[in-house]
Every structure is written in structure tokens, then in C-alpha cells.
Amino acid sequence: MTNTLIVLFFATLVLGVPVAFTMGIAGLVTLVTGTSLNPLVAAQRMFAGIDSFPLMAVPFFILASELMTACGLTNALLRFANALVGHVRGGLGHVNILVSMLFAGISGSALADAAGPSAIVMRMMREAGYDKNYAGALSAATATIGPIIPPSILAVIYAISTKGVTVAGLFLAGIVPGLLLGLSLAVANHVVSVRHDYRGRDNRADTGELVQSAWLALPALVMPAIILGGILLGVFTPTEAGAVASAYALLLGFLLRRFSLSGLYGAFVRAAVITSSVFLIVAMASIFAWMLTYLQIPQELAKAIASISQEKIVVLLILAAFTLVCGFFIDTLPALIILTPVLGPIAASAGIDPLQFGMMLVLNLTIGMITPPVGPVLFVISTVGRLKLEALSRAVIPLLLAELFVLLLVILVPGISTFVPNYFGFSN
Amino acid sequence: KELKYAHFQSADLSSPKHAAALAFESCFEGKTGGSIDVQVFPASQLGGGSEIMEGLQLGAVQMAAIHDGPISAIYKPFSVLAMPYLFDDQAMAWAVMDGEFGDALAEDMRQKTGIRSFGVADNGVRNFTNNVRPVDEPEDMAGMKMRVMTAPVWVTLVESLGASATPVPWPELPGALAQGVVDGQENGVTNIVNASLYQHQKYVSLDGHVFSWHAYLMSDSFYESLTDSEKTAVAQCAEISKTIHRGMTAAQDANATAILSEKGMEVVPVSPDQKAKFRAAAQPAVREYIVGEIGAEWPDRLDAAVAAYRGE
Amino acid sequence: METFEKLFVAANRALVAGVLALVFGIVFINVLGRYGFGSSFAWVEEAARHLMVLGAFCGAGLALREGRLVAITLLADMLPPRLSLALKWLIVVVMAGFMGVMTWLGIEFVAFGWPKETMSTGMPRGLPYVAIPLGCGLFLVHLALFARRFVANDFVTDGSQPEDSRESQA
Ligand code: NA
Numbered sequence: 001m002t003n004t005l006i007v008l009f010f011a012t013l014v015l016g017v018p019v020a021f022t023m024g025i026a027g028l029v030t031l032v033t034g035t036s037l038n039p040l041v042a043a044q045r046m047f048a049g050i051d052s053f054p055l056m057a058v059p060f061f062i063l064a065s066e067l068m069t070a071c072g073l074t075n076a077l078l079r080f081a082n083a084l085v086g087h088v089r090g091g092l093g094h095v096n097i098l099v100s101m102l103f104a105g106i107s108g109s110a111l112a113d114a115a116g117p118s119a120i121v122m123r124m125m126r127e128a129g130y131d132k133n134y135a136g137a138l139s140a141a142t143a144t145i146g147p148i149i150p151p152s153i154l155a156v157i158y159a160i161s162t163k164g165v166t167v168a169g170l171f172l173a174g175i176v177p178g179l180l181l182g183l184s185l186a187v188a189n190h191v192v193s194v195r196h197d198y199r200g201r202d203n204r205a206d207t208g209e210l211v212q213s214a215w216l217a218l219p220a221l222v223m224p225a226i227i228l229g230g231i232l233l234g235v236f237t238p239t240e241a242g243a244v245a246s247a248y249a250l251l252l253g254f255l256l257r258r259f260s261l262s263g264l265y266g267a268f269v270r271a272a273v274i275t276s277s278v279f280l281i282v283a284m285a286s287i288f289a290w291m292l293t294y295l296q297i298p299q300e301l302a303k304a305i306a307s308i309s310q311e312k313i314v315v316l317l318i319l320a321a322f323t324l325v326c327g328f329f330i331d332t333l334p335a336l337i338i339l340t341p342v343l344g345p346i347a348a349s350a351g352i353d354p355l356q357f358g359m360m361l362v363l364n365l366t367i368g369m370i371t372p373p374v375g376p377v378l379f380v381i382s383t384v385g386r387l388k389l390e391a392l393s394r395a396v397i398p399l400l401l402a403e404l405f406v407l408l409l410v411i412l413v414p415g416i417s418t419f420v421p422n423y424f425g426f427s428n
Numbered sequence: 429k430e431l432k433y434a435h436f437q438s439a440d441l442s443s444p445k446h447a448a449a450l451a452f453e454s455c456f457e458g459k460t461g462g463s464i465d466v467q468v469f470p471a472s473q474l475g476g477g478s479e480i481m482e483g484l485q486l487g488a489v490q491m492a493a494i495h496d497g498p499i500s501a502i503y504k505p506f507s508v509l510a511m512p513y514l515f516d517d518q519a520m521a522w523a524v525m526d527g528e529f530g531d532a533l534a535e536d537m538r539q540k541t542g543i544r545s546f547g548v549a550d551n552g553v554r555n556f557t558n559n560v561r562p563v564d565e566p567e568d569m570a571g572m573k574m575r576v577m578t579a580p581v582w583v584t585l586v587e588s589l590g591a592s593a594t595p596v597p598w599p600e601l602p603g604a605l606a607q608g609v610v611d612g613q614e615n616g617v618t619n620i621v622n623a624s625l626y627q628h629q630k631y632v633s634l635d636g637h638v639f640s641w642h643a644y645l646m647s648d649s650f651y652e653s654l655t656d657s658e659k660t661a662v663a664q665c666a667e668i669s670k671t672i673h674r675g676m677t678a679a680q681d682a683n684a685t686a687i688l689s690e691k692g693m694e695v696v697p698v699s700p701d702q703k704a705k706f707r708a709a710a711q712p713a714v715r716e717y718i719v720g721e722i723g724a725e726w727p728d729r730l731d732a733a734v735a736a737y738r739g740e
Numbered sequence: 741m742e743t744f745e746k747l748f749v750a751a752n753r754a755l756v757a758g759v760l761a762l763v764f765g766i767v768f769i770n771v772l773g774r775y776g777f778g779s780s781f782a783w784v785e786e787a788a789r790h791l792m793v794l795g796a797f798c799g800a801g802l803a804l805r806e807g808r809l810v811a812i813t814l815l816a817d818m819l820p821p822r823l824s825l826a827l828k829w830l831i832v833v834v835m836a837g838f839m840g841v842m843t844w845l846g847i848e849f850v851a852f853g854w855p856k857e858t859m860s861t862g863m864p865r866g867l868p869y870v871a872i873p874l875g876c877g878l879f880l881v882h883l884a885l886f887a888r889r890f891v892a893n894d895f896v897t898d899g900s901q902p903e904d905s906r907e908s909q910a
């Protein structure tokens with residue numbers, strides 16, 4: 001039975017069946033052929049997997065970022081970042097990083113960043129004479145900041161399936177790692193820029209330009225404050241924060257007169273369809289993960305790892321290595337859904353803080369988005385930028401190392417993930 | 429043969445449900461000489477309450493210890509047990525549930541749902557906690573935002589006491605309390621401690637409004653597939669599990685003051701007179717709601733069982 | 741046929757956008773209600789969940805059209821064109837088979853859930869379960885209409901597609 005499940009999953013995956021279906025098919029076939037269960041269990045799991053209120057933060061944050069883009073505020077963020085750091089060495093590279101960090105405060109998805117602001121800066125970098133593969137690689141790498149800095153779709157999904165972890169707590173846990181990610185990429189960009197002599201824009205933005213661009217970006221810049229502030233002050237839950245963020249974007253669009261009726265309708269349709277593609281994966285993965293549990297695979301794996309070591313740091317390193325390998329081959333979201341219930345209890349019984357473990361898992365799998373062979377962000381950038389995957393993958397290596405360094409820090413120093421949430425009273 | 433046993437508490441021995449489940453496993457495997465392999469799935473591993481109730485009917489699990497909410501969703505008369513300020517103490521609650529009333533309810537459920545109950549153990553006596561002020565009379569609750577489970581009967585209860593009810597799903601509750609989305613909530617000591625709800629709640633009033641339950645349930649078709657000696661073993665082992673479960677939860681309820689003060693909460697006692705005020709405010713409203721939902725038969729039988737116990 | 745397809749897609753888009761707007765509306769109003777009027781509705785949480793499940797399943801076919809169902813296309817890219825084409829058709833058949841089974845199981849599941857009640861609104865549990873057969877059925881119709889273009893990698897792009905967004909942002 002276990003073999004059917006695993007073999008079928010990888011076979012359909014390699015054949016090119018959409019990822020959501022690979023998990024549904026493997027789960028359903030195993031259920032029907034390998035157990036005496038009523039096949040209705042598959043339908044039940046599919047429903048139950050997405051029948052969750054906290055999960056609804058996902059469509060709301062997707063909607064909010066669609067509406068913000070429809071307002072033209074993504075462009076305003078870009079101009080602001082350019083005025084702020086465009087003049088230093090490798091300036092546009094730093095703009096790329098900064099705009100991703102700012103956008104991350106609105107959006108919870110790396111793909112949204114890669115297809116949106118990062119893709120725009122990539123084009124600007126190429127026009128300014130940066131190597132096209134480096135421009136693409138940096139855009140891909142910076143896009144991964146999206147799900148680390150709150151809000152984060154991945155954080156929502158980890159938190160709802162982990163006892164004792166709140167969405168708000170994990171959002172807060174992402175702040176420091178997100179900043180570190182930006183910092184480490186900035187260092188990498190600086191090193192590359194010195195070597196290739198990439199310059200910044202000729203003149204530093206004068207105060208007037210800076211103030212004006214900040215003013216225009218202000219509505220977008222206060223969005224993270226509304227989301228996090230609202231959650232921390234107890235005005236609303238993270239799910240409701242998503243709805244409030246959407247309402248805020250909607251209000252802005254009307255006040256700024258940026259919406260046409262068709263544009264507004266389009267934003268809702270897009271958000272709904274993106275939500276569907278995410279939820280379909282969650283629903284199908286829920287069949288798959290349930291079968292794993294039913295066949296007691298996680299329980300066996302936990303015993304195996306426990307027999308190697310009980311030492312916190314060793315266990316965490318083993319889990320991180322295992323996750324990293326999974327991240328090469330499985331897409332981020334399904335990997336997260338499968339691994340959380342499998343690895344979470346192992347981490348818990350080793351006494352690892354679930355906030356730290358969650359951050360490790362989310363960051364690790366997010367880094368997997370820019371590693372071949374299965375690297376969704378890499379795919380988007382290579383499509384948008386018409387870049388060869390091989391060349392792009394090579395160019396991403398130094399940036400990947402910078403991100404792995406942050407991952408290592410997150411593993412070795414629990415406080416990076418736990419300090420901020422603990423400060424606000426989220427602890428275990 | 430396999431017996432998959434699901435429950436929702438964490439997998440450590442301080443969780444009453446888990447201790448009871450492990451006791452069932454060793455008891456039943458011992459008595460059946462290993463002919464049936466019991467596999468315990470703690471911590472909602474195989475799904476939440478409603479899914480496990482369906483799972484019992486679908487054969488996804490054979491046995492489970494499930495709290496009252498999800499049972500009521502499939503078998504409505506079970507919601508009669510949400511009647512507030514009904515039992516004087518644990519002994520009375522147990523006597524009613526172990527007696528004729530409990531048996532009749534279980535048998536009716538078996539016929540209507542195909543799920544067999546081996547009786548109930550405590551999910552704890554529910555008390556109000558809040559972060560605003562000590563509450564020892566209904567008036568003190570005026571204006572508070574009180575979290576309730578997402579079922580209307582709890583809204584009725586809380587609003588009849590003058591607070592405003594905010595339905596929040598269980599997984600969001602710790603966050604909602606931490607962030608102050610709600611001022612208070614109501615739960616038994618076990619839940620208050622296990623989910624660390626005390627971290628963000630200053631006051632707990634020992635009003636004991638509802639005795640809530642975990643029922644020990646088994647798929648009836650699975651039960652019927654057992655041999656006679658296996659059937660006997662199930663009943664005996666479920667009895668042992670319930671005893672352990674009741675003992676652990678009741679010990680926590682009995683020591684509520686000590687346990688919760690140690691966690692830093694201010695424990696507010698509620699005298700019988702004060703409790704009578706709570707009862708006067710809440711019971712008629714909730715009773716009316718329950719009768720509207722399930723008719724008067726089960727509420728009447730419950731009242732009769734309570735009266736019979738008092739008369740003895 | 742083409743008119744039917746256009747209408748069908750337009751109706752499906754309106755459905756998912758409408759559901760999302762509705763969910764957004766009731767959740768947001770519940771937040772306002774809690775602060776403005778000190779009360780919120782018990783049914784909102786459950787209604788929002790079930791509506792979102794409906795929207796999610798019903799949008800699956802649209803996600804297919806827009807090429808949003810991520811897959812590893814390495815093998816198809818490496819194979820010679822004719823084999824690659826055959827593989828793509830195989831994938832179509834596999835998806836159709838799975839969704840066909842799920843539609844059927846979904847209908848059975850609705851019947852299974854009908855006698856039970858949902859926790860907070862007390863409607864038949866089977867009602868929200870309708871999302872599964874409905875969504876999977878809609879997906880099958882989309883697949884039938886779109887299979888040729890799916891095989892040809894000819895996905896529908898809208899304003900959010902990377903190529904277009906480059907233009908609109910320029
Ligand atoms: Na983010």
C-alpha cells in the first residue's frame with residue numbers, strides 16, 4: 001500500500017500530470033486498491049482539507065494584492081525603492097530587493113512577486129546593462145522574500161495544521177528572517193556588482209523626488225502596518241486582516257479613482273482563480289497526507305529519526321536536510337502540506353520550538369522555489385524573461401548560497417524566529 | 429483485524445484522552461490475544477470531530493472519543509446536554525449519564541446513526557474566563573465579548589447572561605484571546621491548561637455552567653462483526669478507559685482553584701446563591717432554544733432523571 | 741459550440757468572482773459588526789468556509805484554462821514532438837478519469853451527508869458537499885472543451901500573465 005502511494009505519486013509527477021492531481025490520484029488509488037475503506041473518504045478529505053476558516057486568509061491576501069496592483073500601487077512602490085537606493089553601487093539590484101521586501105508586506109506569495117514587481121525590475125536591470133541571467137536570478141531570489149515577511153500564505157498553512165502555533169505568531173516569526181534574507185541578498189548583490197562593475201543611477205534622488213515618491217507609495221506602505229497592527233492590537237484575526245486589507249485596497253482604488261468596473265471585476269476573477277489553483281492543491285494533498293497518516297508512515301519515520309538522535313540541533317539539521325531534498329523535487333505548497341504533519345511531531349518531541357521549526361520549514365521550502373528541477377519561481381522568471389533554465393539556475397547559485405546562509409542561521413539561532421513573537425506574547 | 433482509534437488531544441500521558449486510549453489499546457489487545465491490532469491516532473491526525481463522526485460511518489475509523497459538538501451535528505438530541513446549570517456536582521452528572529437516561533440516549537443514537545456509544549467521560553466542567561473583571565454574577569458579564577463555540581446554542585447561553593457572543597473556531601481561540609479579539613471564553617480546566625488559554629486570561633469564575641462530555645463511540649457495523657468475547661472485551665476496556673479519563677479530568681476540575689491560581693489566574697468562586705442567579709438567567713432561554721431544535725422529549729427526560737436523582 | 745464555450749466560461753468566471761465577493765463581504769461586515777454594533781453572527785464563519793470551498797472547486801476548470809495547474813513538464817519537453825503529444829493526451833485522460841470518479845463520489849457524498857446537519861447553521865451537511873460534484877463536473881466540461889488547446893500548451897492569458905503585465909506596466 002505504501003509503495004502504491006509513493007510510486008504512483010512520483011510516476012504521475014514525472015509524467016507531467018498537474019501536481020494537484022498527482023496527490024489526489026495516488027491517494028485515491030491507494031485508498032481503493034489497498035484498503036477496505038469506503039472511497040467516500042477521498043471526497044470527505046478533499047472537502048475537509050479546505051474547509052477551514054484560518055485558511056481563508058489565503059484568498060483574502062491574494063485579493064488584496066490583486067487589488068493593490070490594480071490600483072497602480074505596485075508601481076508606486078517601485079518608484080519609491082528606486083528613489084531610496086537606486087543610486088548606490090548595483091543600485092537596481094538593491095531596488096529589486098527592496099521592492100520585494102515592501103511588496104512582501106502586502107502579498108503572501110512568491111509567485112505574485114516574481115510575476116509582478118520583480119519581473120518589472122528585471123527588465124529595468126537588463127536595460128541598464130546587467131547580465132540578463134543575473135537580473136533574472138536576482139528577481140527570482142528576491143521573490144522568495146514574499147512568503148517570509150508577513151503576510152504569508154505558507155505561514156497560514158503551517159500554522160493551521162500545527163498545535164500551539166497561531167497564524168499571528170508565525171507571521172511575527174517571519175519578520176527577522178525576512179529582513180535577514182533581504183540583507184544577505186543585498187550583500188551578495190554588492191559583491192556581484194563590484195565584480196561586474198554594475199553601477200547605480202547617475203544621480204542620487206533629491207529630497208523632492210524622495211518625498212514625492214514616498215507620498216505616492218504611502219497608501220501601499222501603510223498596508224503592512226494595518227495588517228500587523230490590526231492583528232497585534234486585537235482588532236481582528238489574521239483571516240479578518242486579509243478581508244480588511246482587501247477592503248482597504250478597494251477603498252483606495254475608489255478614492256484614487258483607479259478602478260474601472262471591468263478592471264475591478266477582473267481582479268476578483270483573477271484572485272478567485274488563483275485561489276482555486278492553490279486550494280485544489282491543498283484539497284488533493286489532504287487526501288494524500290491522510291493516507292500517509294493512515295498507513296502510519298510519519299509515525300515510522302519519526303521512530304527512525306528518533307533512533308538517530310534526540311539532540312535538538314541534530315534533529316533540526318536532519319529535518320532541514322530532508323526538507324531541502326524534498327524541496328528540490330516537490331512544489332512548495334504540496335511539500336509543506338505533506339511535511340508539516342509528518343515532520344512536525346518529530347520536531348515537537350525533540351523539544352524544538354514549533355515557531356522555529358515552522359520558520360525553518362517555510363524558509364527551506366521557499367528556497368526550494370528557486371532550485372531546479374522543480375522551482376516554480378525559476379519557471380516564472382525564465383518564462384517572463386525568456387531565459388534558459390540552465391543558465392538561470394547557474395546565475396542563481398551565489399544568491400542561493402546567501403539564502404542558505406540565512407536558513408542555517410534560522411536553524412542554529414532559535415531567537416531569530418522566536419524573539420519577536422515571544423515579545424508580543426506568542427510563546428509555547 | 430485492525431481497530432483505528434481516533435481522538436483529539438495531544439499525544440502525551442497528561443492528556444486524559446490519550447491516557448485512556450493507550451489503556452484501551454493494551455487492555456483490548458491483551459484480552460483478545462492480539463487478534464485485533466489497535467492503532468491510536470491522537471491529536472486529530474485523521475481529522476476533526478465532524479470528520480471522525482462521518483469516518484465512523486464510512487469505516488475510516490472504528491472507534492473514537494468525541495466531544496459533544498460534533499455528535500450533536502449528526503445526532504441532534506445529544507445537544508440536550510448543553511442545558512446549563514443543571515447538575516449540582518460530578519456525582520450527579522455521572523449518575524444521570526450512566527443511568528437509564530444515558531442508556532436511552534445512546535440506544536436512540538445507535539438506531540438513528542449506526543454509531544454505538546459505550547458511555548461518556550468528562551470533557552470538564554465549563555467555566556467562564558475573561559480578561560476584564562472578576563465575574564461572580566450575571567451582571568458582571570454585561571458588555572463583555574465572550575468567545576463561544578460556533579453553534580447557536582452557545583450564543584443563546586452567553587447572550588442570556590448579558591454578554592455579547594463572538595463565535596470563534598477552536599484553532600483560532602488562542603490567537604483571538606492573545607490579541608484581545610474577544611474578552612473571554614468558556615472551557616473546562618483541562619482545555620484552559622492544555623491550550624495555554626490562561627496566558628491571556630486573568631479571571632476565571634467557577635460557575636460550572638455545563639458539564640461537557642467525550643463519548644466513547646464505535647461503528648456499530650464494526651461492533652457487530654466482532655465475536656462475542658471481543659464484544660465483551662470492548663465493553664470492559666471502554667469502562668477502564670472511561671474510568672481513567674474521568675478520574676484525570678475530574679481531578680483537574682476538583683483542583684481548579686489550585687491549578688489555575690498556580691498558572692497566575694485569579695479564581696473567582698461562585699456561591700450556590702450566585703449560581704442560582706446564573707441559572708435563572710440562562711436556563712429558560714437555553715431550554716426554549718433546545719426545545720425549538722429537538723422537541724421537548726429529551727429535555728423532559730433529562731429533567732426527570734435529575735429530579736429522580738435528587739429524590740433518592 | 742464556440743458561443744456555448746464563451747458563455748460557459750463567462751458564467752463560470754462570474755460565479756467564482758461572485759462567490760469570492762460574497763465571502764469577502766460577509767467576513768468584512770462581521771468585523772465591522774463586532775466593533776460598530778458589538779455583535780457578530782454565528783453563521784458567518786461557517787457560511788464563509790462553505791462558500792469558499794464552493795468557489796475553490798468551481799474555479800478548477802478556469803485554472804486549467806489559464807495554465808495555473810502547475811506541473812513538471814520536463815519529460816514532455818525532452819520527448820520528440822509526437823511522443824510528447826501522446827503524453828499530453830495521456831495526461832488529459834488521467835485528469836478526466838480522476839475528475840469523473842470524484843464527480844461520482846461527490847454525488848454519493850452529498851447523499852451521505854444530507855441527513856446530517858452542519859454545526860452552526862443546521863442546514864443539511866450534504867448541501868456544502870455539492871461543491872465537489874459541481875466543481876469536478878464543471879472541470880470535466882472545461883476539459884472536454886479545452887483539451888486540444890491544453891495539449892497544444894495554448895493557455896488563456898489575461899492581464900495577470902507575465903507577458904501582458906510587462907506591457908501594461910511599461
Ligand atoms: Na508576505
Ligand code: NA
Nearest residue numbers: 096100118142
Ligand atoms: Na524583486
